[in-house]
Amino acid sequence: MSGPAKRVTIRDVAKHAGVSVATVxxxxxxxxxxxxxxxxxxxxxxxxxxxxxxxxxxxxxxAAPGAVAIVINxxxxxxxxYIAQGVEEQATAEGRLCLICTxxxxxxxxxxxxxxxxxxxxxxxxxxxxxxxxxxxxxxxTRYAHSLAASGSCLALCGRPPLGDGVPAFxxxxxxxxxxxxxxxxxxxxxxxxxxxxGLRPGxxxxxxxxxxxxxxxxxxxxVYDPELEVGCGYDRSSGYAAMKHRLAAGAGDFTxxxxxxxxxxxxxxxxAFQAIREHGLRIPDDISIVGYDDTPPAEDIxxxxxxxPHAELGRAAVRLALSGKNPLVEAPITLGTHIxxxxxxxxxxxxx
Amino acid sequence: MSGPAKRVTIRDVAKHAGVSVATVxxxxxxxxxxxxxxxxxxxxxxxxxxxxxxxxxxxxxxAAPGAVAIVINxxxxxxxxYIAQGVEEQATAEGRLCLICTxxxxxxxxxxxxxxxxxxxxxxxxxxxxxxxxxxxxxxxTRYAHSLAASGSCLALCGRPPLGDGVPAFxxxxxxxxxxxxxxxxxxxxxxxxxxxxGLRPGxxxxxxxxxxxxxxxxxxxxVYDPELEVGCGYDRSSGYAAMKHRLAAGAGDFTxxxxxxxxxxxxxxxxAFQAIREHGLRIPDDISIVGYDDTPPAEDIxxxxxxxPHAELGRAAVRLALSGKNPLVEAPITLGTHIxxxxxxxxxxxxx
DNA sequence: TAAGGCTTGGTAACCGATTACTAGGAGGTG
DNA sequence: CACCTCCTAGTAATCGGTTACCAAGCCTTA
Numbered sequence: 098m099s100g101p102a103k104r105v106t107i108r109d110v111a112k113h114a115g116v117s118v119a120t121v122x123x124x125x126x127x128x129x130x131x132x133x134x135x136x137x138x139x140x141x142x143x144x145x146x147x148x149x150x151x152x153x154x155x156x157x158x159x160a161a162p163g164a165v166a167i168v169i170n171x172x173x174x175x176x177x178x179y180i181a182q183g184v185e186e187q188a189t190a191e192g193r194l195c196l197i198c199t200x201x202x203x204x205x206x207x208x209x210x211x212x213x214x215x216x217x218x219x220x221x222x223x224x225x226x227x228x229x230x231x232x233x234x235x236x237x238x239t240r241y242a243h244s245l246a247a248s249g250s251c252l253a254l255c256g257r258p259p260l261g262d263g264v265p266a267f268x269x270x271x272x273x274x275x276x277x278x279x280x281x282x283x284x285x286x287x288x289x290x291x292x293x294x295x296g297l298r299p300g301x302x303x304x305x306x307x308x309x310x311x312x313x314x315x316x317x318x319x320x321v322y323d324p325e326l327e328v329g330c331g332y333d334r335s336s337g338y339a340a341m342k343h344r345l346a347a348g349a350g351d352f353t354x355x356x357x358x359x360x361x362x363x364x365x366x367x368x369x370a371f372q373a374i375r376e377h378g379l380r381i382p383d384d385i386s387i388v389g390y391d392d393t394p395p396a397e398d399i400x401x402x403x404x405x406x407p408h409a410e411l412g413r414a415a416v417r418l419a420l421s422g423k424n425p426l427v428e429a430p431i432t433l434g435t436h437i438x439x440x441x442x443x444x445x446x447x448x449x450x
Numbered sequence: 451m452s453g454p455a456k457r458v459t460i461r462d463v464a465k466h467a468g469v470s471v472a473t474v475x476x477x478x479x480x481x482x483x484x485x486x487x488x489x490x491x492x493x494x495x496x497x498x499x500x501x502x503x504x505x506x507x508x509x510x511x512x513a514a515p516g517a518v519a520i521v522i523n524x525x526x527x528x529x530x531x532y533i534a535q536g537v538e539e540q541a542t543a544e545g546r547l548c549l550i551c552t553x554x555x556x557x558x559x560x561x562x563x564x565x566x567x568x569x570x571x572x573x574x575x576x577x578x579x580x581x582x583x584x585x586x587x588x589x590x591x592t593r594y595a596h597s598l599a600a601s602g603s604c605l606a607l608c609g610r611p612p613l614g615d616g617v618p619a620f621x622x623x624x625x626x627x628x629x630x631x632x633x634x635x636x637x638x639x640x641x642x643x644x645x646x647x648x649g650l651r652p653g654x655x656x657x658x659x660x661x662x663x664x665x666x667x668x669x670x671x672x673x674v675y676d677p678e679l680e681v682g683c684g685y686d687r688s689s690g691y692a693a694m695k696h697r698l699a700a701g702a703g704d705f706t707x708x709x710x711x712x713x714x715x716x717x718x719x720x721x722x723a724f725q726a727i728r729e730h731g732l733r734i735p736d737d738i739s740i741v742g743y744d745d746t747p748p749a750e751d752i753x754x755x756x757x758x759x760p761h762a763e764l765g766r767a768a769v770r771l772a773l774s775g776k777n778p779l780v781e782a783p784i785t786l787g788t789h790i791x792x793x794x795x796x797x798x799x800x801x802x803x
Numbered sequence: 804t805a806a807g808g809c810t811t812g813g814t815a816a817c818c819g820a821t822t823a824c825t826a827g828g829a830g831g832t833g
Numbered sequence: 834c835a836c837c838t839c840c841t842a843g844t845a846a847t848c849g850g851t852t853a854c855c856a857a858g859c860c861t862t863a
Binding site: 158 | 850851
């Protein structure tokens, strides 16, 4: 209708209402006594002019609450999106704006994003997702932590390993070792002794913790540890499918199948493995038992026994911690507990009672 | 280490480098000739002081590119999170910051969010997700559209019905009617005549379009339309389960089952229905055929034939359009096509050749 | 009635960057 | 040598709020 949208400023409102800018500002802030009549004039002018405060100008003059930034591989993955949901909820609950950036796992984008967040004066930057934990990674994170701290921001790692002492970053993660230990024990108690671990990825933090839990559970139970039973596999459905297919094909005929159960590192891998197992003519859980990890969508639908992770709580905890004002240098990493969800993918084997 | 984080300003850099603020600003902008020696001094000072530009101050003085805001029910739902991913990708590709807000479907939060986005001077606000399309809704959206337009922002509706002429908002959606028509026809061609539609929700935009496609497909095929075959059902797994369970229980024994196939309004509903059907002792697709809609995670895992939606492309298209500078008043709604993904949940019935 | 307190509102100096305008210095030419 | 041009760098105004400081008005009280 009208031509180019004109910006209405607080000075316009003041003029329109016949008062000073200070009065307008104070009326809107509501923290200063203003005569009802004056207040009314101001609010009326605001309404008539459709005045909206400029958040940038505001941020410049007062120490407005900073935004929370979530930096994540992708939001189109259940595991990540659940955590993102928790982050967003908590950020909103604490009255913060929530910025979101996906990196696709690219370190260059990650760096650019961290830099951008410093410019935005974000109060907290939440880095989500497991990673290859090499020296380059640690150096990168350490640099981010220091530079964010230098500009008054605060770094929180979500589902990633701690960076160690002297690095100003909070860490919140799942008890992956504990969860893996529990679900492995669940299989062991059901009589399984040879359990295939599907999803080995040396160096990848999440994978490493889960494998560790698997191994100690075997040891604690007095079962034999066989490296042959740990197979590498990408963290997606098709990798799980391919890896399982390959393993089943390796020993043609059932004689040579050297495992009775499968522990898939994630539910998504398990879903792929499910399909491969079915296509191989085997039934779950009658012929093979299988468990997953994460309790993400496919699990319920395919009846998978798995480890439930409090994803949203992880996100919320990270935000709470990052905004708590606590000193990241002295705060210990937080580990969130997990629990097993029993469905219908495990069957007891061997000598029953 | 050092006490409270001190903000380094451009003046500090200028002083440190022994030049003026203008020179620093121009060196960093890179759009103005600066002597190599001077440039070097400036960059060195920037490095030593770890200077970071203040995005708020910058936004205040120049018309910096505005952010893209995505307003969504929840990110922990595959359908939404896929769209969000597309929005984020495109926003980043166009050099914009991406803000995210979840509303949980609460109109009050929605209003607060839109107001906040005006304050943030967001350049585009993308509202995602289907809604109950009543008068209140239309009034609300119309108000948002106008107020955002008044502050120079731009509203885009994603997967929602258009608001009509005279309202400055872009609309991008899926061809739900076409997709529903296609998948219904798929069932009809397989010999099914009595198809249960699971997920009726009068007034809900997405549901309405899908039902419409279902009905016209029946009509086009010359099949009988029976309102009894359209059953209401929430858009979550447990509702699908409950509704199917109830329907199957209604006619005890197979004699009275008055349908041979099920068209679930979403894959999630289908997943619930799957379970109910199985628990009732029926096999899919041998005893009952079933199709879904959306092509979200459970679909692949349970072998569901469904309608694939280009979720991410929807998000990208919305952002592209909103940032295109086109006039939302004259731009026609965009509708994205869909296609059927055939898996293993439909079986031919009736007289076979 | 004058002095002092309390309330309310205005003026102007910030926040931190950008940039129009201006000025000084180097180099070229008559 | 004087003058002009070109290049580079500095000064100060500006973006749109907030708020410290100040002043005017009203009411109370001696």
